[in-house]
Amino acid sequence: MTDAGGLRGKSVALIGAGNMGLALLEGWAAQDLLSVSVVEPQPSQRLQEICAAKGYALNGPAAPRDAVVLAVKPQALEAGAAAAAPFVVRGAVVVSILAGKRTADLAARLPTQAVVRAMPNTPAAIGRGVTGAYASEATSAAQRALADALLSAVGGVEWVDDEALIDVVTAVSGSGPAYVFYFAECLAAAGAEAGLPVALAARLARATVEGAGELMRRQPETGPDELRRRVTSPGGTTAAALEVLEAPDGLAALMRRAVAAAKRRAGELSG
Ligand SMILES: NC(=O)C1=CN([C@@H]2O[C@H](COP(=O)(O)OP(=O)(O)OC[C@H]3O[C@@H](n4cnc5c(N)ncnc54)[C@H](O)[C@@H]3O)[C@@H](O)[C@H]2O)C=CC1
Numbered sequence: 001m002t003d004a005g006g007l008r009g010k011s012v013a014l015i016g017a018g019n020m021g022l023a024l025l026e027g028w029a030a031q032d033l034l035s036v037s038v039v040e041p042q043p044s045q046r047l048q049e050i051c052a053a054k055g056y057a058l059n060g061p062a063a064p065r066d067a068v069v070l071a072v073k074p075q076a077l078e079a080g081a082a083a084a085a086p087f088v089v090r091g092a093v094v095v096s097i098l099a100g101k102r103t104a105d106l107a108a109r110l111p112t113q114a115v116v117r118a119m120p121n122t123p124a125a126i127g128r129g130v131t132g133a134y135a136s137e138a139t140s141a142a143q144r145a146l147a148d149a150l151l152s153a154v155g156g157v158e159w160v161d162d163e164a165l166i167d168v169v170t171a172v173s174g175s176g177p178a179y180v181f182y183f184a185e186c187l188a189a190a191g192a193e194a195g196l197p198v199a200l201a202a203r204l205a206r207a208t209v210e211g212a213g214e215l216m217r218r219q220p221e222t223g224p225d226e227l228r229r230r231v232t233s234p235g236g237t238t239a240a241a242l243e244v245l246e247a248p249d250g251l252a253a254l255m256r257r258a259v260a261a262a263k264r265r266a267g268e269l270s271g
């Protein structure tokens with residue numbers, strides 16, 4: 001395995017290996033460069049398999065680590081930070097993926113000021129995630145590079161200089177996969193209501209979202225607006241549908257409200 005991010009020989013503790021923590025662990029295991037300790041009170045079968053196969057310590061004694069990744073629910077911050085603290089020594093960087101929790105919230109509970117606040121998303125589980133990240137002022141360039149390499153194991157990483165933007169990242173790409181899945185559900189439901197057998201409508205909607213996403217991925221130079229135009233014949237069926245979606249109270253207005261609600265909720269989760 002190439003070691004572009006300089007992960008070889010680095011040690012990491014992962015606190016919480018549910019959906020997102022496990023996705024990160026899968027990425028690290030595939031690279032096979034790190035020494036990993038995992039703390040997880042309810043280890044899944046898959047977690048146990050990875051730890052056994054890779055020799056990762058699962059719920060073993062704490063030891064100083066180069067990085068500590070916190071992946072518990074925001075509501076479990078106190079207990080998660082208590083579990084993380086024994087792994088955090090001088091020079092360690094803490095990477096938190098907790099929605100809403102600020103770098104200051106983390107620094108107040110851990111023996112370090114070097115905190116990276118990151119927001120990945122669930123396509124990380126197949127190495128196709130995208131993560132927004134912010135590094136506190138006390139984070140060194142080397143610590144930030146280590147955090148970048150850890151997060152890059154499951155997809156792209158976009159850094160922001162203003163911590164407040166992480167709440168927006170959360171509302172766009174952190175929660176975003178759910179919007180896309182819900183869109184597929186709604187398209188299927190509308191198709192069924194318009195007369196298709198329910199299962200067929202579900203298959204068509206799913207294949208459409210998959211195919212459109214893949215088309216976008218394979219044509220990175222082409223914007224979604226242009227891809228949309230290519231579907232839309234003047235005076236045709238797509239134009240008729242888009243007239244509905246583009247109405248003042250249409251999809252753009254709904255997305256604005258949805259993103260604003262998620263951003264607001266992220267703010268409420270801080271502290
Ligand atoms: N699910 C998602 O799409 C995303 C979630 N996040 C954030 O990631 C974090 C984790 O979310 P999920 O993985 O979805 O939740 P999850 O509930 O699947 O995983 C959390 C894990 O933490 C474990 N845990 C609880 N207390 C603990 C403790 N004291 N020490 C160690 N482990 C402990 C739980 O047993 C559980 O397995 C959340 O803070 C969430 O905001 C971030 C990006 C996307």
Ligand SMILES: O=C(O)[C@@H]1CCC=N1
Pocket residue numbers: 099170174175
């Ligand atoms: O719903 C949540 O709070 C988490 C953060 C982004 C995606 N899931």
